[in-house]
Amino acid sequence: MNLQPDFGQRDFSSRGFLRLLETFRLTGNWGWTFGTNEHVWSPGFYRLLGLEPGAVRPSYDLFVALMHPEDRYRIQTAEQVTAGGLLQECNVRVIRPDGSIRVLWSRGEVLVTPEGRPRAASGVILDVTDRELLARARDIERRWRLAVFEQTRLIQFTSQASGAPLVPTELCTLTGLPREEIEADHFATVAQQEREASRSQITEQLMAGQPIHVRTLTRLKDQPPERFHGIGVPIRDRSAAILEWAIITYPAGGPCAISDLAREGLEQAVQGHHLRAARALLDWSMLELATASGLSFSTIRRLEDGEEKRASRSRHTAIAALRTAGIRFMFLDDNTIAVARR
Known part of the structure; x- marks a missing residue:
């Protein structure tokens, strides 16, 4: 049984794409702590509003004040965010201090206490x-991923939980199969002698809704079939429903890079006994984990007792604290998660 890379290690990630967008001055991010009313804006956020980074004190009210008056109704008031936990995706126009207007897409998330506040x-x-500049940035990302594929034959893509999975161009290039053939039968990429067995195994594991790791004999263009790893990770919403799957395929023995989306899904699969094992390796009590993570003792206890939802942000926070202390979480060949200490 071979250990897969620590899924805390990131590469070729969505965050990498966001950093790329920020170099194009196309994106920015923000944070707001309600108890202290502290706001943090990234340099890119300032620039999108037409402001020099650090030139003004960031605040939600300032952000709303810079919006076009006709668009302010689209975004929640400060009270709706802080008291009601509402923060919806929307498009708004922003009027910069120089009078220019930009159209911004905004998306956010409200974090809650263990009591739900x-x-x-x-x-x-x-x-x-x-749109042209945004398309250029996406083209750079596409060429970046293609370069990674050409060097490693590693392919990463996502598939919606409902509807037909998207077929990445790299998969067609790897196998030499037309997109239409793969769309008609997603197991067409598997060598004939193993296709039905792989279909049965993978379908059963997908139905279970858990992260899966398989090794399939994959058809290659103008070459004999070769063994490839396939990793599929479900990404869940707050109600634990599966939104999409993050999929990674790479040659047996080759490098594996875990995308941010796949990492998020794998962390959602970390259970209470994994956290207890990690604490034991560090010789930590629940109170020490609570202190290191900034979570409450009761939240740690709920995580370890399996009472927190899969998509709880607290789970990711606890894992981040353990990882900082030297813990590694690894996805094994047998679809289980192992815990080790560096």
Whole structure:
């Protein structure tokens, strides 16, 4: 049984794409702690509003004040965010101090206390005014991923939980199969002698809704079939329903890079006994984990007792604290998660 890379390690990630967008001055992010009313804006956030980074004190009211008066109704009031926990996705126009207007797409998330009270919020904005510039940034990302594929034959893509999975161009290039053939039968990429067995195994594991790791004999263009790893990770919403799957395929023995989306899904699969094992490796009590993570003792106890929802942000916070202390979480060949200490 071979250990897979620590899924805390990131590469070729969505955050990497956001950093790329920020270099194009197309995106920015923000955070707001309700208890202290502290706001944090990234340099890109300031620039999208037409402000020099650090030139003004960030606040939600300032953000709303810079919006076009006709668009302010689209975004929640400060009271709706802090008291009601509402923060919906929307498009708004912003009027910069120089009089120019930009169209921004805004998306955020409200974090809550163990008792369910809103405690903080964070979000990202994307400048969608210049579609051509945005398309250029996406083209750079596409070429970046293609370069990674050409060097490693590693493919990463997502598939919606409902509807037909998207077929990445790299998969067609790897196998030499037309997109239409793969769309008609997603197991067409598997060598004939193993196709039905792989279909049965993977379908059963997908129905279970758990992260899966398989090794399939994959058809290659103008070459004999070769063994490839396939990792599928469900991404859940707050109600634990599966929204999409993050999928990674790479040659057996080759490098594996875990995307941010796949990492998020794998962390959602970390259970109470994994956290207890991690604490034991560090010789930590629940109170020490609570202190290190900034979570309450009762939240740690609920996480370890399995009472927190899969998509709870507290789970990711606890894992981040353990990882900082030297814990590694690894996804094994047998679809289980192992815990180790560096």
